[in-house]
Amino acid sequence: MGQEKNTNPEMESMFSAWNKASKDYWDATNKIWSEAVQDKTLLKHDDISKQLDAMWQAFAKSLNLPDSSTKGPNKGLDVYTKLLEPYWSAILPWEGTDQGEESKKEDVRTVTRQFSKLWYDLFDKEFRQVLNVPQLGLTRYYQEHAAKAVEKFNDFQAQVNKFVSLLCEPLVETTQVVRDEIKKTREGGEEFVKDYKAQYKFWINKLEASYLDLLKSPEYIAALSDTLKALRDYRVTKQQLLIDLMQDLPVPTHKDMDELYKEIYTLKKRVKELERRGK
């Protein structure tokens, strides 16, 4: 063992370098976040970009990548920055004016929707075109099936995000209503309701009513319908991709089995009809 170690100094050196780089990276990251947590006012939008940039530099250094700060804006990092922007805006200090209670609820709604939309827009504008580049040559159909499956998977995920965020809205909104109610009552010098049971009952009734409104709204019905269509498209394309992958394996695909089942179904119907006529 010791001999092997002695005969491989290059490996040891690489390991030490990696170890040191990783330690530097995590030290830097911890320092940045410790400072940020201790002083939340540091977490302004501009600061976040700087901090992420510093983390990226530490990370790049650990991988021996060129210094990205001298190579212009880093595209990958920009994407994430853009993606996370609405969430930072929501949870970190606003740069705008003071907000009322109503606008708080709207913020939550807007932020949740914006996040889904932003993710989808990025996919729609940046990646979809790439996936739809015409495929050429002998394997064109296989490549096309794979690209289509990726495209439809992302479409489906976007719809699921939209649908789930819609489903979460009553939960966030009604708990906010309860909190506001408690605050208002206390400001009036009274106790809202003393026990948790009554508070819970108040909240669950509000939540039920809020869901009822949502679940019959045209917006929800449209989202449900779009999600199911996206699910269909994704599953159909995924199925096609799996058929491609499985055709060299000694197992039947759904397509093979469905054809067989259809034949059995038709034959059984004919046999039963002949039996009936025979009687």
Next chain:
Amino acid sequence: MAEKENISWDAMVEPLKTATDLIFGKAAGEPARLINRLMAARDVLLSPLETGIAPTPYDVVYESDRVKLKHYKPAEVKFKTPLFVCYAMVNRETMLDLQSDRSVVTTFLNEGLEVYMIDWSYPTRKDRYLTIDDHVNGYMDEMIDFVLEKHGIPQVHLMGICMGGTLSIMYTALHPEKVKNLITTVTPVDFDTDKGLLNVWAKSLDADALVDAYGNIPGDILNIAYLLLNPARLLIDKYVGFLENVHDKDFVQNFVRMEKWIFDSPDLPAEAFREFINKLYHENLLVQNKMTLGGKLVDLKKITMPVLNIYAKLDHLVPYTSSEKFLNYVGSKDKTDVCLHTGHIGIYVSSKMQQEFAPRILRWLKERDGSEPKKKPAPRKARAPKKTKSDNPA
């Protein structure tokens, strides 16, 4: 700045924290009470629990593909005609025999009524091409013929549950000579209603898309739809109630039995699902007398035998508006509407309904079991539908 920061942070996080506090706060109560409750809950959950469902013994007397016919025989048969029960293809017929003290089957047997019940079982991919016609004019007809032959009788009492009621109505309209009395319970008939969320959602549901995606429709997809009918109660409040009562062994046993039944959901054969959504939820063909099965028209006016229609005022799956007008469409003179103040499942399993639901069916059947069946339905003149009896009109 600090104030603004709090406002924004609260807006995102505090509502969820409040919700969690409310849920666990309600379940927990005071610390001392919580500890006692946790100790009791531990004892209950670690002890042997009786959570089996469908305890009543039966024989499987007929099988065709995946479909089975269960036969429940009373100690003493007191009815001349046996009851043939057609359950829905969604969920399981075990609902009618959930536990011995809440069992529609047991109540029937105790009064001497012989019961045959279809078990649609669990469709597999090979069943995806089966249509409603295959189920009604195929399996159901085969099994009713089997019972008629076995007993040497010309007719059975037919009882349909939920979607099984819709199938029973179609069967009766197509084979009226084989049905002595028809009982429909929480049965959707008029699908053009906005009272139920399922009806509202189904109108924009692309059944073809779901069939393309899955083939047979997975039971879990149907379960998700049912849970979304009332997420506050079915996903939160129900389990908060469980946590509150987890120290009570009887409560836990009943709760687990119901959970077993609820999530024991067979897939739905693809073509039957497609037809059900397109022909009934979208086009509402049944009440317009435009529904066809196997090329034959399902004419509700051919239902001329006595009909008992029971539905639930608080039904969130089949709104009462979907069931209450059924008797307006049939040709029977002897027809009875019963609207019970309960829900879709409660009608079979709630403790209160044990004295209401099955005993009422038994009384109704007893009054109509004795007379000899007519070989052919009497010719009928076209006339306006008329209710002859109404227990609880909605």
